[in-house]
Amino acid sequence: MDNTSIKRKRGLRFYLRIYFKIISQDIKSKMSYRADFITTFFGMIALNLSGFIAFWVIFKNFPQINGWDYREMLFLYAFSLIALVPAEFFFDNNWNLQQAIVTGDFIKYCFKPLNIFFYYMSEVFGIRGLGQLVFGVGTLIYAWVGLALPVSFLIIVKLLIALFSASLFMIALRNLSAATCFWIINGLHVMNITNKFRDYARYPITIFGGVFRVIFTFVIPIAFMAYYPSLELLDTKQPVFLTYLTPIYGIIFFWLSYKVWMKGAMNYSGTGS
Amino acid sequence: MKKYLALIRSGMVEALVYRTSFVLKIVGNLIYIIIIYYLWKAIFQSSGTGTVAGMTFPQTMVYLVLASSLFAVMEVYLVWGTHNAMQSGQIVSQLIKPVGYRAYNYCPFFGAMIMDFIITFIPTFILVYFLSGGYFDLGINLLWFIISIIIAVNISLSIDYFVSCIVLYTQSVWGLNIVKETIVMLFGGAAIPLAFFPEPLKTIVSYMPFQAIYNAPMMQLLGEAAPQKRLGMLLVQLLWAVVVYAASELFWRRAVKVVTVNGG
Structure with a gap:
């Protein structure tokens, strides 16, 4: 009897309630450093702007890449930006994992009657994703109008599903690279390397040949971060089998990253202080 | 002089301790090379012509691979270091050292860069040379290239130093650091060769100090120009080195007065 009541308490509602309690503390503390908030916001805008300038410079010289013209590529670009936002918002604490492990602070997460992964991730809200979201949505609307894509209830639902699935890959890749911190000292380097991959998610996977196309599709799945899901949304492109595999593979990949992360967390033995 | 050498040595030794980070750097570099190889191959194939903005595909590849490899060598965490030193209060003990703050931080960086240069840049350089089929000359231009890199390192460090001064005021680092990084990367030519930039952006960029960091050494290596x-x-590079150094030094003298350490 008691057992079932505990189980019921641990439903989605329980976790949501806890989540908002923890996260609101983080947002409060972030708001008290206003200068940091402002510079972070503008930093993110500058980061996106420079990415956009690079993109624009390439298309000033080359009218198309592998049959993708400027507007279509812009769509891919905006899509990949938005798909990254959930990883920035909700899984940003991965960046602090190495520090937490080395200093021994991580041990505190092991002693709470909560899922370690959940508790750890809920502690930080990556406000820097906000700048990215604004920039991404603006660019997407611009590309959408430029391509004269229809606006209907169905396509918006499709877009949201596509974005959600793509974001799972971003999150999973970040979890996996952060999880390396549990086993090696320099996991932060792995994070920096994989973080650069997202810049290349905005190009069609068809540019890669042979074995690298397989690697960038299944092992380091940057192809799913924008290319495959976008095929369904663009009128001018034909979706392929992998397009429809995106949500399923996204969930599998995310689950895998969660398992690996948890395995690392379970192995953690603290620093002894 | 002895104390500076000791600091440089400490940087070299420290760099050797973190062997996994070297391996990871090389792996990361390799993946990056693969990606940009395929990307630019596709770009050039789609354009139909062999030469765009005066650059051929092999030239673009050599330029980008070496520029990004240089970026990895020159990347230092001075801005974060200053921020952390201020937060932890360690900056106080660094400020009273018998060497200046700049030298105290620079020397280990120089040491680490020397190791990085030998272990990551030179193998990349040799690899690129053979993969591109001996695309560039290995003659007197190497000497110009090396001198140019040494000046570029100083400009890069001075820019970091300048941004560190801003951090002393704002006490926030992520945003500023990312702005610095993206500007240096983009306008320096490490992301896209500056030759591709359309006018008037190209002219504007050529009057900025950033092009002296990556574009200038690359031009010394790849370009064929009279002595x-x-x-x-x-000389233009040297001028920028002096200007940026002076600006960061003046700024530092002002900024260091606002340092407030809460305990520590």
Whole structure:
């Protein structure tokens, strides 16, 4: 009897309630450093702007890449930006994992009657994703109008599903690279390397040949971060089998990253202080 | 002089301790090379012509691979270091050292860069040379290239130093650091060769100090210019090195007065 009541308490509602309690503390503390908030916001805008300038410079010289013209590529670009936002918002604490492990602070997460992964991730809200979201949505609307894509209830639902699935890959890749911190000292380097991959998610996977196309599709799945899901949304492109595999593979990949992360967390033995 | 050498040595030794980070750097570099190889191959294939903005595909590849490899060598965490030193209060003990703050931080960086240069840049350089089929000359231009890199390192460090001064005021680092990084990367030419930039952006960028960090050494290596022109490019770089150094030094003298350490 008691057992079932505990189980019921641990439903989605329980976790949501806890989540908002923890996260609101983080947002409060972030708001008290206003200068940091402002510079972070503008930093993110500058980061996106420079990415956009690079993109624009390439298309000033080359009218198309592998049959993708400027507007279509812009769509891919905006899509990949938005798909990254959930990883920035909700899984940003991965960046602090190495520090937490080395200093021994991580041990505190092991002693709470909560899922370690959940508790750890809920502690930080990556406000820097906000700048990215604004920039991404603006660019997407611009590309959408430029391509004269229809606006209907169905396509918006499709877009949201596509974005959600793509974001799972971003999150999973970040979890996996952060999880390396549990086993090696320099996991932060792995994070920096994989973080650069997202810049290349905005190009069609068809540019890669042979074995690298397989690697960038299944092992380091940057192809799913924008290319495959976008095929369904663009009128001018034909979706392929992998397009429809995106949500399923996204969930599998995310689950895998969660398992690996948890395995690392379970192995953690603290620093002894 | 002895104390500076000791600091440089400490940087070299420290760099050797973190062997996994070297391996990871090399792996990361390799993946990056693969990606940009395929990307630019596709770009050039789609354009139909062999030469765009005066650059061929092999030239673009050599330029980008070496520029990004240089970026990895020159990347230092001075801005974060200053921020952390201020937060932890360690900056106080660094400020009272018998060497200046700049030298105290620079010397280990120089040491680490020397190791990085030997272990990551030179193998990349050799690899690129053979993969591109001996695309560039290995003659007197190497000397110009090396001198140019040494000046570029100083400009890069001075820019970091300048941004560190801003951090002393704002006490926030992520945003500022990312702005610095993206500007240096983009306008320096490490992301896209500056030759591709359309006018008037190209002209504007050529009057900025950032092009002296990556574009200038690359031009010394890949370009075929008369010695007078090479010397002129070097002098422009040197001028920027002096200007950025002076600006960061003046700024530091003001900024260091606002340092407030809460305990520590």
